[in-house]
Amino acid sequence: MFIPYGRQSILQSDIDRVVDVLQSEFLTQGPKVQEFEKSIADYCGADFGVAVNSATSALHIACMALGVGKGDIVWTSPNTFVASANVGHLCGAKVDFVDIDSQTYNLCPQSLAEKLENAQQTGNMPKVIIPVHFAGQSCDMQAIHALSVKYGFYVIEDASHAIGASYLGSKIGNCRFSDITVFSFHPVKIITTAEGGLATTNNHELAEKMRLFASHGVSRTFDDNDDVLRGDWFYEQVELGLNYRMTEMQAALGCSQLLRVDDFVKRRHEVADIFFSELQSLPVILPKQLNDTFSSFHLFPIQLDNEGLRKVVFDGMRSQGIGVHVHYIPVHTQPFYQYQGFKWGDFVNAETYYKKALSIPIHQSMTDEHISNVIASLKEFIK
Ligand SMILES: *Cc1c(COP(=O)(O)O)cnc(C)c1O
Numbered sequence: 001m002f003i004p005y006g007r008q009s010i011l012q013s014d015i016d017r018v019v020d021v022l023q024s025e026f027l028t029q030g031p032k033v034q035e036f037e038k039s040i041a042d043y044c045g046a047d048f049g050v051a052v053n054s055a056t057s058a059l060h061i062a063c064m065a066l067g068v069g070k071g072d073i074v075w076t077s078p079n080t081f082v083a084s085a086n087v088g089h090l091c092g093a094k095v096d097f098v099d100i101d102s103q104t105y106n107l108c109p110q111s112l113a114e115k116l117e118n119a120q121q122t123g124n125m126p127k128v129i130i131p132v133h134f135a136g137q138s139c140d141m142q143a144i145h146a147l148s149v150k151y152g153f154y155v156i157e158d159a160s161h162a163i164g165a166s167y168l169g170s171k172i173g174n175c176r177f178s179d180i181t182v183f184s185f186h187p188v189k190i191i192t193t194a195e196g197g198l199a200t201t202n203n204h205e206l207a208e209k210m211r212l213f214a215s216h217g218v219s220r221t222f223d224d225n226d227d228v229l230r231g232d233w234f235y236e237q238v239e240l241g242l243n244y245r246m247t248e249m250q251a252a253l254g255c256s257q258l259l260r261v262d263d264f265v266k267r268r269h270e271v272a273d274i275f276f277s278e279l280q281s282l283p284v285i286l287p288k289q290l291n292d293t294f295s296s297f298h299l300f301p302i303q304l305d306n307e308g309l310r311k312v313v314f315d316g317m318r319s320q321g322i323g324v325h326v327h328y329i330p331v332h333t334q335p336f337y338q339y340q341g342f343k344w345g346d347f348v349n350a351e352t353y354y355k356k357a358l359s360i361p362i363h364q365s366m367t368d369e370h371i372s373n374v375i376a377s378l379k380e381f382i383k
Pocket of ligand 1: 057197
């Protein structure tokens with residue numbers, strides 16, 4: 001038996017919804033995508049949702065809609081998947097990082113404030129900041145938002161880990177403290193559409209721009225109905241866009257999965273609660289939870305004493321079929337980012353955390369026996 005660090009949970013009802021679509025008129029550009037967009041927006045309390053084929057695509061069109069281009073600067077956390085940073089480069093911008101808080105592993109608002117003050121003096125202000133809700137726990141969005149008002153930058157929340165999570169009592173994705181929020185529906189995340197992503201916003205213009213960029217930059221709305229060269233066939237390409245569209249099958253799966261998102265998060269909390277109580281006496285650092293956050297527990301990251309022990313525990317647990325993982329190799333240490341001039345030592349908190357980090361399996365399909373196996377295996381190798 002192998003217990004992965006995360007995995008999808010698919011019921012017959014999910015399968016039936018996808019098969020229904022396969023037997024229907026539209027496989028793409030039909031009603032299911034619209035239904036999914038509205039369902040997610042309603043669930044989060046946002047005005048608009050734009051569904052696409054991945055969170056990476058959603059982050060990309062979010063940056064495009066905010067006008068990120070050559071000469072601009074995008075900042076994100078080094079403790080994330082590479083996509084959060086890459087989208088800046090894809091728009092031709094420069095990318096830089098803000099170190100994490102050592103307790104939450106999220107982008108640190110104090111470091112951000114200091115870096116902004118420096119940037120203002122040197123004329124290197126970011127156009128967009130992409131905080132990442134690591135493991136499913138919200139960043140300090142109030143502080144980040146206050147800084148965005150003071151300095152005038154845009155905020156895109158990378159909530160790839162965080163559908164179903166809350167901050168200050170309301171759902172992440174409501175964009176109360178940001179311009180756009182992005183979710184991922186990769187199978188390892190909370191709910192899945194196989195591949196898929198979605199951007200929420202309360203700004204109609206941003207929503208329309210994202211839609212345009214996700215579909216070739218082609219618009220079908222035009223005024224002059226009297227022109228004989230304009231009719232139902234007519235379209236205009238007004239921007240340079242891509243094809244990032246989600247299919248109807250994916251949207252149908254997403255709608256079906258969304259019905260269970262709160263159950264999924266509830267089960268993840270049950271698993272986390274057992275970890276918190278069973279692991280508290282071990283020499284490990286458990287993930288600190290803040291009062292004003294309710295995590296979706298996409299990950300359960302612990303820290304071991306040192307990198308040597310981490311390697312022993314990782315290899316040992318894997319040999320017993322426990323799918324431990326490590327999140328994340330700091331993005332600035334990736335070869336691509338080293339070519340841009342970043343080096344080890346640039347963001348010390350993210351690096352120190354990474355060297356000792358271990359994600360132990362947590363997902364909604366874990367049984368009590370799985371949980372016991374994970375705990376027993378960790379105890380065995382930690383000694
Ligand atoms: C998974 C993930 C992404 C990319 O999501 P895709 O849907 O696979 O493109 C981006 N950011 C973070 C933090 C992620 O975990």
